[in-house]
Amino acid sequence: MRETQILEKGTAHSEPKEIQGHLMCSARSSAMDRMAAEIGHALNNHLAVVSGRAELLVFNIKRGEVNRALQSAEIISEQTERMKRLTKILMNACVWDDRKAECKINDLVKDLILFIQPQKRFEGVxxxxxxDEELPTVKIDRDQIQEVLFNLYNNAAEVMAGGRITTRTEYQREGNSVRITVSDTGPGIAEGLERKVFEPGFTTKKGGHGLGLAVCRRIVRDHGGTIQVKSRVGEGTSFVITIPLDGTGMAGKNRL
Known part of the structure; x- marks a missing residue:
């Protein structure tokens, strides 16, 4: 009789967990569906611009309008770059492989900045x-963490006319983790919007797709870490990333 009671009690406890698991999977699937739809919509918009400008480019060349032709070519190049970023976001969102390896975060930051600093989008930044020169190595997917930092740097540059981007790394003994803080001197985020910036599709930028930060959060979570935003209007914004040294995330499970 007691054995039956234990089994019934166990069943009663397992059902909510099973239901909760299904609900979490459903929520993640729904988030991925929304993201795919948003990316598809954004790609379609960019393709429409490219198509229109390509026709105009041919027209300009035939009429010998060199300056207008160059303008169309620049717009096509810009739209193509945006589409490349969107496809990369989609690919990162769909990667389920665990490719983590020991990495020096400071070297990763330096290499990334050395690569992006000459780009036009970071002109004047x-x-x-x-x-922290005594920062221990951390087990991460180097490419994905670089993508997170690039998104933060790019977002900061887009809202600043010049300005300053500061990257700070620290070892957190409590929690045995690495903290990376990216701060800018931009206009800041309006009060009440901080909690929305990681939602797929949310954006305050004209022409923005609102997917970059959602993917950043997913990548950081897959490393067992957290990403938070702190902002004050008129003073700038800081994103704080914390990743455990062993990179123990839920690879392939903790989607968005």
Missing amino acids: EFVLKL
């Missing part, structure tokens, strides 16, 4: 590094 000052990069400041405050790196």
